[in-house]
Every structure is written in structure tokens, then in C-alpha cells.
Amino acid sequence: MNLKEKEKFYLKAKETYYNGNPIISDVEFDTLEAELKSLGSDVVTIVGAPDRNAKFPHITPMLSLSKFQTDKATGKPPTSEAIAWMKQRIVK
Numbered sequence: 001m002n003l004k005e006k007e008k009f010y011l012k013a014k015e016t017y018y019n020g021n022p023i024i025s026d027v028e029f030d031t032l033e034a035e036l037k038s039l040g041s042d043v044v045t046i047v048g049a050p051d052r053n054a055k056f057p058h059i060t061p062m063l064s065l066s067k068f069q070t071d072k073a074t075g076k077p078p079t080s081e082a083i084a085w086m087k088q089r090i091v092k
Helices: 003-018 026-038 079-089
Strands: none
Touching: 026 079
């Protein structure tokens, strides 16, 4: 698959995911997204709004819980890493 085909597939996978009918797993999507980023593709910066010029301010960063994966060796979530990450971001 060439770059244009990968970009087209990425956008289709993103659209079907947000419409509730994913065509690939989260891990496959993340792998494809990482590959496109490494190839310098800007298609990964497209946010799913019909009006690409629309601006939606967010108070906090929009993060993906699906990227929070379990440790492959233990099968458990990386709780200590998550707590450390949260402590760095607590506003005092």
C-alpha cells in the first residue's frame, strides 16, 4: 500500500471508529497512525469535524483512554506510571 492509500485507509478507519463500526482494532489503528507520523503525513492531524475550519476550545487536552494499555508481561495496567503522570499535572 502506498502513502496515499494508507492515508485514505486511515481516514476511513477513523471515520468508522467514530461512527461506532470500527474496521480495525485500536492497536492496528495506533500502529498505522505511528507509521504515517514517521512518514511525515499530516493526515494524522485531521480532527473529525465536518467543518475543518471550526474551532472547539477544550479546557484540558483531549486524551485517548484506549491508548492506556496493560503491561504485556503482567497483564495489569501500569498504575504507578499513571499515578506519577497525574501527580505531575495536579494544579496546586
